[in-house]
Amino acid sequence: MNTSHLECPKCAATYETEEIHHLCECGSPLLVRYDLDKVRETMSKEVVASRAPDLWRYRELLPVVDEANIVTMGEGMTPLLKLERLGSEIGMTNLYMKDEGIIPSGTFKARGSAVGVSRAKELGVKTLAMPTNGNAGGAWALYCAKAGIECVVVMPKDAPSIPRSECEIAGATFYLVDGLISDAGKIVAQAVKENQWYDASTLKEPYRIEGKKTMGLELAEQFGWEMPDVILYPTGGGVGIIGIYKALNELKEIGWIEGDLPRLVAVQATGCAPIVRAWEANEKESEFWDNAQTCAFGITVPKAIGDFLVLEAVYDTNGCAIAITDEETLAAEGLLASVEGAFVCPEGAACFAATQKLLADEWIKPDEKVVLLNTGCGIKYPETVESNPPLLQPGESLPKTQS
């Protein structure tokens, strides 16, 4: 309703929103632009506060024209939790986690698919296709099922297995590939071309990012429209960090927040850290990362199409990029569960490990307001936890050694 056009962040070309567009002619992703004067006039904090606790409460800043096209399962307004105990263990007084595990399909991918699928439905799409590291495929398959859109998914065979169940039960057409998401992406690109399917690959359609940006809108609202100092984000394709940056800039432009934006931190795994390498070299784009491998499977993205947008968000906010080992990530996952009761995904856990490092480096100060973005629930990654409990027979007593 308030969209004005699609814009290329690289060459500034513009496109109509009422047509299907994927990448710009120059090869860059496109971003949705709004008539922010109109948004300022038609949207109020009070009205937003009175709406249902889902991401559609920000509908004036979302691209769906006709509300009848909204495909929703109640996604959004995920909890913002203060990590009192864990913060105090590491000497921080204002440590928060936004828990994107509490959302349909158990990961933040629900946001991108809710908005992306709604817009695809509005544009009359019958079949869409995408490569995935698992969770996006599961979420898009489910939202497509609700929308009545055929969904074709290709995912690495080593991806966590639960999203396979999601694709299967949703009735998606899906394949495994004996390779990485980049291999899946090539297969999808070819199939899309041959079949004239709608390409729902990361940033190859402009609406997924609009769903992801609602994490930034919610953070602002949940903090009472005052910004935290630092947001740490596990970065694979990077749509979330680009989206949060976009959201905060839009909020600034309509006058809902003021001052410096939070420093945005792109957290990657040492086994796949193209953004970190680019940031350390002060480059504007990343290079393909060979032999990518990490337990935080969702961020195993050797070369992201939106890498230059991620880097822009980091540079522009005086943020940084940092890589975490799998050992550090798994240790952080254990700490979050055993101290805060939060069973998070490895990607989310990596953000806590990054916080510890940046605190030790004094890049983060102990009293700064710091937010970890946990992108999904740990129950989607049971294989990250080994467990061999004793087996008792009926009538047996518990071993006496217990306290």
Added chain:
Amino acid sequence: MNTSHLECPKCAATYETEEIHHLCECGSPLLVRYDLDKVRETMSKEVVASRAPDLWRYRELLPVVDEANIVTMGEGMTPLLKLERLGSEIGMTNLYMKDEGIIPSGTFKARGSAVGVSRAKELGVKTLAMPTNGNAGGAWALYCAKAGIECVVVMPKDAPSIPRSECEIAGATFYLVDGLISDAGKIVAQAVKENQWYDASTLKEPYRIEGKKTMGLELAEQFGWEMPDVILYPTGGGVGIIGIYKALNELKEIGWIEGDLPRLVAVQATGCAPIVRAWEANEKESEFWDNAQTCAFGITVPKAIGDFLVLEAVYDTNGCAIAITDEETLAAEGLLASVEGAFVCPEGAACFAATQKLLADEWIKPDEKVVLLNTGCGIKYPETVESNPPLLQPGESLPKTQS
């Protein structure tokens, strides 16, 4: 703050809330009673509406005295979704699902443990123990971790495996038993006695039910304080249905809702249906169900300690009890995902199968407002979905047969 006493629903004995109590001397579970006049004076719909979207928005009807004792991860205000497409496929115009999969730990057990653990913390408990079919154990282990309470869990070895990961990563002390939850219950009962632990078994402490009752409070609020006609609830231990019934009666007493309560339906599996058998025979209590077995593992409870309370809720609201086969349950799980995009647990799916049957029997009318309670997310039950997608090599094309 508004609690007045604990009351035995069987013999009417009363107990203080400021002491630890488990069962009544007569062997019955105890229920928390409130000074409802005080609640009526201190709680308003407007104030509730202005609070964060979690179950603590109803704090005047909850048993925690000091808010500092609240152990929360943002649980509650789960989505109430209208099932437009599935309703229209079976000829119903007002079919809804409350989706308890969108909550920490992925099941409604988070409600009972949030309130139960908060009260245990308030009462100074150091160690608690419980038998579980999996999900309650996982949830209590995580909330106990956050509260700094030691948690001892015993679960059947055939229980779904993901809750094991939750117990493990939360740092719980846990065991498997080569039997059913009733066998786990006996082991826990003995250990509790020997070690003077706090017994957190279903309905053996009075506060878990207070957490579960918030499902009823939320349903009332989400329907604008007007009641639906029918609520279907997958019934194992039955704490949820007892809690919803208790909530609606409390809301009636403070004048927030009027008229007849919804007909409450206890949904069980044909492989374990003690409540259904009792209801069919018009009995007030159930008999132990031998050789219990169903894919809806959470409701494999051969004899529930609160069976008489479940049956009272069903009789008093002109509800019914109905058993569903595993085939019907799995078919319903597939339909909910492929038509509505909702990947639910088998227990929740059984409620849709029950709706289809009760509609065919004309016990439910096509235009009645009917709510399925989905108690958890399907991602905790990946084993209910078989999937064998084709494996492609990098560079390969998708098979040409695809549309």
